[in-house]
Amino acid sequence: MMNRRDLERHLQAFFDGTLEDEHFAALQEVLRRDPEARACYREYLHLHHLLSFRAKGPDRLPADLLEEIMPPAPPVRFPRRGRWMLAAAAVVALLATLAGSMMAWRQSQRPPLRYTASPGTDISVTSELAPTGQRAQGPFLEPGSQLEIGDGTMELEFSSGVRGIVRGPASFRLYRKDLLELERGTAWFHVPEKAADFKVSTPDLILKETGAEFGVIADPAFLSEVHVFHGSIEATSRHGRRTSKRVGAGTAQAAEDTGEWQEIPVRRGRFLTSLPGVEPESNVIVSKESSPVDRAYENEASADDLLTGIVPLTTGWKLQNNASPLELTDGIHGAGFQKVQGDMVQGAWTTVGATAEYRLGIGPNGAGYNITMIRSLADWENVGFGNQAWTMEVKPVGRDWMPLASVVYDPLPAQLTSGGSTKVTVTGKDGRLAQGIEAIKVTAGRVPGSVQHGFVWRELDVFGAPADVPVTGSGRE
Template sequence: MTEGEFEAKVSRYLDGELSPRDFAELEKYLESSEEARASYLDQIDLHNVLDLELSTPAMVYPGVSNVVPIERMMKRQKRRAFIQSAMVAAAMLVLLGILFQLVVVPKKEPPLVFRASRDSIVSVTHPAAYEDGREPEADTLVEGSRLELRQGVVELNLSSGVMAIVRAPADLTLLGKNRMSVREGVAWFHVPEEAIGFRVSTPRMDVTDLGTEFGVICAPETLDEVHLLKGKIEVRHRHGVKNVEALEVPTGLIADPAGRFRSIPARAEDFLTYLPPSLPYLHLSFDSIDDGRLDVTGTHPSVPDIKARLLKPAGDPPLTPGVHGQALRLYGRGDFVRTNWPGISGNRPRTVALWVRMDGSEAYNPAVPLVGWGSLLNNGKWKIHAVDDVEAGGRVARISLGKSWYSTNNIRIDDGQWHHLVAVSYGESLENGRPALAIFVDGQRRELIHHGGSQGNDRFSDLYTLTDAKDSVPLLVGKGILAGNQSFKGELDELTVYEGALSDESIRHLAAGELPDSGK
């Protein structure tokens, strides 16, 4: 704005003729120029003096000059002083606002913000020395921060624009704005164009992004994997001969101990690409059967590849009204459901939840589980049973593993009514060395009684499920390895297997009739 335009706008403003648009331009110009503000105050002062002089008619006294009475002059001075003070105050407020914007340091954006699905267990360790001694905000990472995910899923959002979905168990460290170390975990990364060069280091590999979408898989005692899903990456082996590979089409690599890579197909199905609302799970509703096939749904990345089939049908209708929709009816004649899902391995946390209805009037083979998977011969099984209990006067729930088992006390589940049954492993050991387990019946945690072992030796109480032994069986419903031609007799509904230990609150919601989350 030129000097002439500025003076013209001030003049029109004082005459009450300035348009709203021109007033906004004038106000903006005053905020930007100290010289303009000084000139504006001078013009305001002059205008006020002239206004006071011209607004009062002159009094003519015979024989003397025109004189303004002293009382009126005092009022004029007071009014002028008040107006000047108000204008100076307004100008100072504008000036202070400008200085505040220039001097006050804007809130610094954290390098990484994360959020977790419900019932995830996350721990974060920040570097010992952080700037100004301040602790970083919750759910953020700074350079050097380490995030450990015991169960569940987290979504990572870096300030560079990189987004990642990481599934437990996981252990990662933020090394910088555009670099991360992943010691363990299944992690999917989406890298926008502006963040090209983002780098992920695993124990055996350095993966540099060239504008892409990729995933890494690494765990103790296994070989690291990288899967290019879209775009380009460069992969460098960190050991041995330190081979380098550039990938431009979807494919995968395994890093061998010698420093070389072995090509494998890219498996997009191994990775989650969104944050699920709860722990990853698979769900059999038993609402329909199509030529023996049952639907498997859920948020676990394996769900699209899981097949479930009713084998050796008894000839009677396999479906019956359940808690929600239809339920599976097994007749104990060798009929059962077999899947191709190997189950959850090792001592990783898990939850099995289902509705069950049983009639206790008939004999029951305790070797027949409701649900189970793993290796029997190698003491690496994980099974949920309903077994006879003299004190309860009927059948109670039991977790069976290794050569030990844990049963509820005096809580009968074979009274012909629907009961909600949940078996949980927390993936850790108690002070006595036994695994931390829980059984909930109808939403209530029940006391457990330990059986098995020998002469106080609880070495078979360790929870370590083997899913890759020669005798390992996948997830079976209503059938056990040693049960011969027998199978479970009763009704089952809404079977859900979670990759992680549900909280007591989440279990109570399921027992109250809620269904698992449906997905995104």
């Protein structure tokens, strides 16, 4: 009888093509007699399949998780030609013997993931098991499947009992029944206690949990975020120092590029927990302009918008060379580097994840402010600092924060000798962008190619007026 350790060692050598012929007969016999050994073989076969399609393209499986599921390989020995041919023939024989039973076993298993899309959701599903370009059939995903969501929302039901809601645009891959890589998107998950060791990976972090409700946001231009609503999860950064952190209920963390963690406000309102009956149509219109000329939009900075004169609550900005987030809303575009003595950077110098929160207040009518337009100007002489990437949240009076706009605009080259300007304008389709707002928060994103992914934000202007809602003795109407 072969023990588990010897079985795994022989299976590893078998798939590596290094199993000695005298051990092959013993392996074949134990697989024929022992159901548990055959189950172990199927696990190795699946792992071998994963490694095979990884070798065909970019390395998408996180190294941390690969090390976790991949057993140590024995030393590789190179058999003589005769032994190699015999081992190869034995491999073919074993695969032929087990092919029928493997197919029957696969068909008898419940699919690891079923999905349901809300009406109008744009999706595309492909599988590594299917020929290139062939779409998978049916509302199920097998390991190796990739799913893309354009506009819309999707519900995920795992055979383990895990449930998730993913909002597009999104892209994710199912590696195993308990391992999902979210490359991009906003997703909510409920993991029951019985679904031990369910994991979610993003380009920035790995989440391991048993019995938790949480949300995760992944976007290449911004820091990955995890928001925990019930239970707790273990979060590990995939960058820098690769630190791990236990994130508890009612808290949220963002994974910084250094491998450290940044505490952020928990935002339940950013996640859906059920499919919407009808996908809401966005009211936001984003227009973008760029110029290779430095300071091309310097005359468009406003000194009388809603943010003028407000001192924001800030985190994470670079303050070298007299750069300051206070200059983001001062109504002055600013000159180039060292053009003004004593103030070498006349603008705000971002880092990925830097924030500024502006508290408008409830206004003269107690109903906050109606926002009609946002204008953002970035500019610099070189290194891609004239591009821009940011998100904006707004807080209606007496309610929770909600996302308003997300911008990634990088038309300017990042070479040391290239500079220029960008302008982004955000409006609403009906002329009304956001209603009854008492606070605004911006978070700087990641500009591809620029130094440390930052940019020089010259001006952020938010236009609008007090919400005109009559106030009676019984409160707002």
